[in-house]
Amino acid sequence: MVSPAVSLDHLTKRFAGHLAVDGLSLQVPPGTIFGLLGPNGAGKSTSIRMLMHIHVPDEGTVRLFGEDGNGRDHSARIGYLPEERGLYPKMRVLDVLVFLAQMKGVERRKARTLALQWLERLGLSDWRMRKVNELSKGMQQKVQVISTLLHEPDLLVLDEPFSGLDPVNAQVLKDTVLDLRKKGKTILLSTHIMEQAEQLCDGVCIIARGRKLVDGTLAEVKRTHGGRHVHVAFDGAAGDAERLFADPRLVKKKESTGQYAEVELAPGADAQDILKGLVSSGARLAKFELAEPSLNKIFVDLVGPEAATAAAHPEVARA
Amino acid sequence: MHKVFAIIRREFVERVRQRWFWIMALLGPVFFGAVFLLPSLLMGKSSLKHIAIVDGSTTGIGKAVALQLDTTRVRSVLVAPGPHVADSLLQAVGAKQLDGFLLVSDLLPDSGQAEYRASNVSSFTTIGELESALQRVASGVRLQREGVNPAAIARARIHVDLKTTKISGGKTTGESAAQSFSLAYFMGIILYMAILLYGINVMSSVLEEKTTRIVEVLVSSVKPFQLMLGKVIGVGAVSLFQFLIWGLAGRWVFRYRHALGADAPGADAGLFTMPHVTLDTAVVFLCYFIGGFMLYSAMFAAVGAMSSNEQEARQAQQPVSMLLVLSFISMFAMLNDPGSTFAVTLSLIPFTSPIAMPVRWAAGNLPVSQVVLSLAILAASIVAITWVAARIYRVGILMTGKRPNPKELLRWIRTA
Numbered sequence: 001m002v003s004p005a006v007s008l009d010h011l012t013k014r015f016a017g018h019l020a021v022d023g024l025s026l027q028v029p030p031g032t033i034f035g036l037l038g039p040n041g042a043g044k045s046t047s048i049r050m051l052m053h054i055h056v057p058d059e060g061t062v063r064l065f066g067e068d069g070n071g072r073d074h075s076a077r078i079g080y081l082p083e084e085r086g087l088y089p090k091m092r093v094l095d096v097l098v099f100l101a102q103m104k105g106v107e108r109r110k111a112r113t114l115a116l117q118w119l120e121r122l123g124l125s126d127w128r129m130r131k132v133n134e135l136s137k138g139m140q141q142k143v144q145v146i147s148t149l150l151h152e153p154d155l156l157v158l159d160e161p162f163s164g165l166d167p168v169n170a171q172v173l174k175d176t177v178l179d180l181r182k183k184g185k186t187i188l189l190s191t192h193i194m195e196q197a198e199q200l201c202d203g204v205c206i207i208a209r210g211r212k213l214v215d216g217t218l219a220e221v222k223r224t225h226g227g228r229h230v231h232v233a234f235d236g237a238a239g240d241a242e243r244l245f246a247d248p249r250l251v252k253k254k255e256s257t258g259q260y261a262e263v264e265l266a267p268g269a270d271a272q273d274i275l276k277g278l279v280s281s282g283a284r285l286a287k288f289e290l291a292e293p294s295l296n297k298i299f300v301d302l303v304g305p306e307a308a309t310a311a312a313h314p315e316v317a318r319a
Numbered sequence: 320m321h322k323v324f325a326i327i328r329r330e331f332v333e334r335v336r337q338r339w340f341w342i343m344a345l346l347g348p349v350f351f352g353a354v355f356l357l358p359s360l361l362m363g364k365s366s367l368k369h370i371a372i373v374d375g376s377t378t379g380i381g382k383a384v385a386l387q388l389d390t391t392r393v394r395s396v397l398v399a400p401g402p403h404v405a406d407s408l409l410q411a412v413g414a415k416q417l418d419g420f421l422l423v424s425d426l427l428p429d430s431g432q433a434e435y436r437a438s439n440v441s442s443f444t445t446i447g448e449l450e451s452a453l454q455r456v457a458s459g460v461r462l463q464r465e466g467v468n469p470a471a472i473a474r475a476r477i478h479v480d481l482k483t484t485k486i487s488g489g490k491t492t493g494e495s496a497a498q499s500f501s502l503a504y505f506m507g508i509i510l511y512m513a514i515l516l517y518g519i520n521v522m523s524s525v526l527e528e529k530t531t532r533i534v535e536v537l538v539s540s541v542k543p544f545q546l547m548l549g550k551v552i553g554v555g556a557v558s559l560f561q562f563l564i565w566g567l568a569g570r571w572v573f574r575y576r577h578a579l580g581a582d583a584p585g586a587d588a589g590l591f592t593m594p595h596v597t598l599d600t601a602v603v604f605l606c607y608f609i610g611g612f613m614l615y616s617a618m619f620a621a622v623g624a625m626s627s628n629e630q631e632a633r634q635a636q637q638p639v640s641m642l643l644v645l646s647f648i649s650m651f652a653m654l655n656d657p658g659s660t661f662a663v664t665l666s667l668i669p670f671t672s673p674i675a676m677p678v679r680w681a682a683g684n685l686p687v688s689q690v691v692l693s694l695a696i697l698a699a700s701i702v703a704i705t706w707v708a709a710r711i712y713r714v715g716i717l718m719t720g721k722r723p724n725p726k727e728l729l730r731w732i733r734t735a
Contacts, residue, residue, distance in 0.1 A: 054717060075540040086531030091333060102325035103540040105542040147536070 003066030005030040005155050005186035011050050011060035013043075013210075020046045022210040023060070028188050028203065030065075033181050035201035036190040037295075039303055044190040045083050045208035045275040048159050051188075052080055065157065071157070076105040079153035083160045083190075085144050089133035093124065096132060097147055104151040111150065122172070141169045149176065158189040162196055174200065194296035204295070208303045218295070225298050228265045228275060231289040234258075239283030246277065250274055262291075322541045323549045330524065330553025335560065344561060348568035368393045368418040368445050370437070371408055375400045375424035380456060384423060393445060395421070404692055412438055418445075427453060428460035503654055503681035510674045511647040514611045515640060517558040520603035521616040525623030525716065526632050534716045543713040547567055551616045558612065559605075603680045603690065610697045611673025614704055615643065621708035624715030631722055646671035650678050657682040667693050669700035707732055 006028035013021045021043040028034040037046050041062060049055040051062055052071035062070045071078055077145065087096050094115055101111035107199060119125050122142050132143065141164070148156065153250055156177070162170050177187050197204055198218070205215035213277075214221055234241070238258070245254045245263060250273060253264040271290055278285065334340055372395050374381025385395045398404055398420070411417040419437025426432040430583065433453050435446070459472050525547075528534040537546055618639045626632035648667065653662040657679045665675040672693045679685055714731040715723075 049535075054539050056537055071539055071544070078539075080536060082532060082535040084532040084535070086533045088333075088527070088533060089531065091329075095329075095332075099329050100536065101324055103537060105321065105540075106497060108325075115510050 002030055004028055004063075005065060006034075006051065006188055007063040007065070007066075008047070008051065009061045009147040010094060011047060011057050011062070013046050013050055013055055013058050014240055020210050020316040021050065024207065024210070024212055025060075025193075026205045026212065026215050030186050031181065031184045032202040033177060033187045033189070033200050035197040035204040036188065036207065037192065037194065037197055037204055038190075038230060039192055042192075042208045044192075044207065045159055046210075047207070048190060052078070052157060067316045074155075075103075076151065077154045079104075079148040079151065081144065081148040081156075081158045081161055083163070085141070085164070087132045087140060087144060087147070092129050092131055093119070093135065096143065098283075100147040101150045104153075104191060106151045106152055114150050114152075115146070118150060122146065138166045138169055142166055145169070145173055145176070147253070149180075154185055156185060156187045156189075158187065160191060161189050162191065162193065189280040194294070194299050198295040206299060206302055213302045214298075221298065222292055222295070225302065228271070229291045229293050230263045230265065230271050231287065231291045232261045232263065232278070232285065233287035234260070235284040237282060237284045239278060240281030241278060241283055244274060244277045244281065247249055250277075264293075323421075323545050323552075326541070326546060326549025327553040327556065330550055331556050331560075334520070334554065336556045339688065340557065340561070344564045347561070347565045349569075369416075370395050370418055370435075371398045371411070371420040372396070372400050373400050373404060373408070373420055373422045375422065376427070377425055378428075378460065380423050380425070380427055381659055383456045383459070384421070384452050387455050388448070391448040391452065393448055393452075409436075412436070421449065423453070428457045428464070431457055446585050448724065466713060500654065500682065502600070503657075503678045504650075506600075506681050507647065507650040507674055507678045510604070510608055510611065510677060511610060511643060512649075513558050513562070514673065515611060515643050517554050518615040518619040518639075518643075519636065521550055521554050522619040522623035522632055522636060523629075524554065525620050525712070526626060526629065529624065529716050538716065543716065544709045545619075547620050547709055547712050551613060551620065553607065554616065555612050558608075562605075562608075600681060604677050606694060607673045607677045607697075610694065613701045614669060614673065614697065615639065615706040617701070617705045621711040621715065624712040625718075625723055625728070627719055627722070635722065642670045645673070646674040650674060654682055657685075663689070667696055669697045672697055 004027040006026075008024055008026050011021055011024045012019070016089070024043070024047055026036075036044050036047065038070055039240075046055060050060075050070075051064075053062075053073070054071075064071065064074045071080070088099075091099070094112070097109045097115035097118070098108060101114065102108060116125070116128065119128050122145075124139060124146075125140060127139065132140060135143065138182045148158075156178075165173060177189075181187060191198070201218055203215070203217045204221055206213045206221075212285070214225055216224070232241070241256075241261070245251050245256065245261065248266060250266055250269045251263050252266045255262045263274070267273075275288055278288075324374050326424060372381045372385055374397055385397055388395050398408070408417065408420045412419060415438075419435060422434040422436070424433075435449055437445075462472050528537065528546075534546075541549075619636060622636045622639060623632055626635050647660075649665055649671065653659070653665065653675060656662065662675065662679055663672040666679050666689070668675075676690060676693050680690065710732045711728060713733075
């Protein structure tokens, strides 16, 4: 069996009595895109920082590439994009990239060659001798992305990678991430935007209040936590739909807006029974679809009210 | 080690590229040159003075004074006293035809009184020359009155000339005292300024990485201690480079001081004569600069790490700067008596010794054992302070929000 690229075992971190991460365990298979999902303040960044050894875990262990050692020990093989970004504002673009690559153990001359290639690829060649603070915000974001990828890491750790990115750069990053997976690299990213996770991720882990709620491949999570859903759209007459949807033997939950309804089937119920019932009650149907639940729905169902109450970045407030 | 070197390199290159480094590099020698050369230029270039001597005496004292002044840089004409003489002379001075006029009368030998009116009465060389000429005339007349014959007085005059030689002999020792004083003084100023300036540079550098959050990327690749070490060494190297530039410029100024006019007559009258820096003095200076810089920059790094913006840092660095200011102020008392218990104590305490010991060294002969002891204490303190500072640094660089209070700081040091 291939050993996971990232393996966290019961990671725990406290900040001044507040439990930021509580016994988090997860495994990221190599060559996949893995999403660490959760509301603000759930402990995503703290978990990632422990993985990178920016925070030392109070308990638990980190293993990477099947070997002992944290993110700093393996830093040459990891590209890390922190949530809060920044570069040296007064340094020249090329110098920043070379320096940051050197921090990852790349030799100076090689770093220079790689940096020039990347700048060329992202259309920043003409800016290489300019100071970082002379660049537009979008360009700075590109430089930051380059600095994360320059040393050709096997594992990318991206903390809220799309936050603050303009649409162009968000697409650049998305394409890059998909391209890297094709090359067999592993990507661990955190986000609170479920649509992105759904588009990109092979596996997910949802956490809230520092605790893991669910993890697995996207398909697994949807199968085990999503239930079965039917989307119904009416063409004028709804017939006896309301009475039908209220039957607990058939329907567990429903959301309807008159002409449109999303229905979660009760355990053991057959969607075909609902279809028959609707047709025989005289409803005219524009659409009847067996649907997968969206990740967003699973997320809201699981996290529920916590999503709203969790404080944003408690470690900052309590530092 | 490869990474630490990259950090050192970045700190060095980025600083040397900045405009202010070269401004400092250029202004430093200009500033020092001005301090050394200006007094000599002002004094040495004093031109001939033209004065009138209004002789109100009955015994030709004015003529005698004029005779004495012939050997000096003061040229004089004799004027007979009259009702409007003073007015016309005043006008001549006003029109800059004359520098001033001297009023002598029989009072000079009687009670030593004379008067000099001039547009500039603060030129010490002119006043000094006038005074000594008057002195000689007055005493000559008085000796004659006591019955000493003119031949004896002539011999006495030769004696007076010998006495002048003696004075310049005294000046030789005085000159070297002035030299060692100015050396001590300038070493103190340079040490104070450089440690403060470059220490604060370390602080800003820490703060920059913290506020731009780039520190997160850095400490996921290098140990915080390596980062701090690279920073301190890098900034320290910049300051040594600055000294090298200053040193070379200083040598150049020293070598061409003749061409620059520093050796004009009367030039060595200044207090700040160009000091001669010996090799062992340079070594002591560098040892204490490096030691002092390491000690203070570790503290400044910790201050930078515990602050979250420039304003906070400026406030938090005050206690650290105060330690430096304290040693700088004490320098003046130490120069007065470099062997006092006060001076010895300060040169052993690690926070003050980086300034105190080089100052004492330059001011007077110092037992080597004291220097060794002081350096040993300094080295031990650097290790201890760096250990504490590194712990504050390690926790602080990742913290945002309010500055820690002393209790929290202690917890950082304990748990980091």
